[in-house]
Amino acid sequence: MICLRREKVGEIKLAIAKVLAKILRVSVNVQQFKSLLRTVRFNYHALYSNFFEKLISPNVRKEFVEDMSDMVSFGQSISLIFEQVIKKVLSE
Amino acid sequence: MVAFLSLDMYLNIFNNISFSFSFQTREMAYWITLMTFSIIHQENEIMTAFAELGHHMNFYKALTNIYKKERLPLEDVLKILNCLLNLASNNDYFYLFEDRFNGNILDLPSVLKSLDKDTCAKTIRYMNIVCENFIYLILKVLFEWDLETNVKLYYLKVIKRALQYSYYNAFSCSQVRNKIKYIVFNL
Numbered sequence: 001m002i003c004l005r006r007e008k009v010g011e012i013k014l015a016i017a018k019v020l021a022k023i024l025r026v027s028v029n030v031q032q033f034k035s036l037l038r039t040v041r042f043n044y045h046a047l048y049s050n051f052f053e054k055l056i057s058p059n060v061r062k063e064f065v066e067d068m069s070d071m072v073s074f075g076q077s078i079s080l081i082f083e084q085v086i087k088k089v090l091s092e
Numbered sequence: 093m094v095a096f097l098s099l100d101m102y103l104n105i106f107n108n109i110s111f112s113f114s115f116q117t118r119e120m121a122y123w124i125t126l127m128t129f130s131i132i133h134q135e136n137e138i139m140t141a142f143a144e145l146g147h148h149m150n151f152y153k154a155l156t157n158i159y160k161k162e163r164l165p166l167e168d169v170l171k172i173l174n175c176l177l178n179l180a181s182n183n184d185y186f187y188l189f190e191d192r193f194n195g196n197i198l199d200l201p202s203v204l205k206s207l208d209k210d211t212c213a214k215t216i217r218y219m220n221i222v223c224e225n226f227i228y229l230i231l232k233v234l235f236e237w238d239l240e241t242n243v244k245l246y247y248l249k250v251i252k253r254a255l256q257y258s259y260y261n262a263f264s265c266s267q268v269r270n271k272i273k274y275i276v277f278n279l
Contacts, residue, residue, distance in 0.1 A: 003235040012241060015248035022255035026262035057156065060236045 001039035002055060005077045006067040013076060017084040024089045040081065042074060148225045152232055159237055169239065170200075173230060173247060180226035181254070184219040189250075200242045207249055216250055217257035224264045227251065 004016045024032075038048055045052045045065045056064050067073065155172065158164065164172075177185045207216075221227060230251070234244050255262045 003231070006235065007244075009241050012244050012248065015245060015252065019248055019252050019255060022252060023262050023266045026259050027266040032266070057153075057232070057236055059156070059160070 001036055001077070001081065002044070002052075002064065002068065004080065005039070005044075005074060006064055008067070008070070008073055010076070013080055014084070017080045020081075021085045021088045024085065025092050028089065036081075040078060042069075044068065148229055152229050155233070156236070166240065166243070169233075169237070170243065173233060173243070176226050176230050176233070177247070177250065180221055180223050180230070181219045182222045185216075185250070188215045188219055200240075200246055204242060204246055204249075207246070216253045219250075219254045219261075220258070221254055221261040221264055227265055 001020070004013055004020070007013050007016065024036075035051075038044065038051070041047055045061075045068060052064075053061070159169070174185070174190060178190075230247060233239075234247055255265060
């Protein structure tokens with residue numbers, strides 16, 4: 001989801017969403033679902049800095065934060081995650 | 093020679109040679125990957141030890157340092173990514189897809205087209221992911237290195253196909269370990 005928010009190319013966003021959906025349809029537990037929803041928070045990097053720092057290498061954290069703060073990309077990611085991922089997974 | 097080394101010696105190689113950052117050249121990135129590939133494929137327990145001791149991240153850090161220092165060309169990055177995908181799939185990717193293109197796998201636009209249309213590309217669905225930690229490394233390389241859109245798209249499509257038709261692959265990729273955390277989840 002962090003990568004989904006960072007990417008700006010629509011085609012790649014869609015590909016990431018599809019990969020996420022394929023993984024989640026097989027096995028999703030409460031913790032995984034909660035962590036997925038946590039990444040939906042706009043300022044995820046500030047609210048959950050310990051998780052963010054563990055996931056992203058120090059040398060690229062700054063770029064990730066900048067790209068994740070882009071409102072257009074954020075809006076697209078939210079619509080993708082709810083339409084392409086969560087809706088599909090729940091319907092299966 | 094590699095076949096006669098013990099597990100301890102393999103791990104010493106990782107600790108002392110391949111991850112020492114003193115000799116970082118462009119060629120080293122590819123050769124470190126190849127060496128890891130050849131060593132890990134000797135025995136299953138080495139693959140397990142590699143994962144359990146957290147060598148994946150050391151391996152990734154070594155590659156990233158070389159990438160940043162040398163600005164690896166696309167060809168080398170693709171070779172590394174293919175090698176990682178072969179490690180993740182225990183060579184299935186090579187036999188099912190890479191081998192059929194006879195070295196043209198580096199011509200991404202044509203491979204991307206054939207991935208959508210070509211019948212032989214459909215065999216990727218039979219790729220078996222045996223070590224999901226390398227999928228994690230591939231995702232890290234794709235999104236943390238400054239790579240072209242085509243590269244990201246190609247590997248995401250390959251991974252998607254592998255997950256689409258195999259519940260086993262999807263399940264193994266959904267597992268989150270304590271030591272190695274996936275980029276998609278954070279527990």
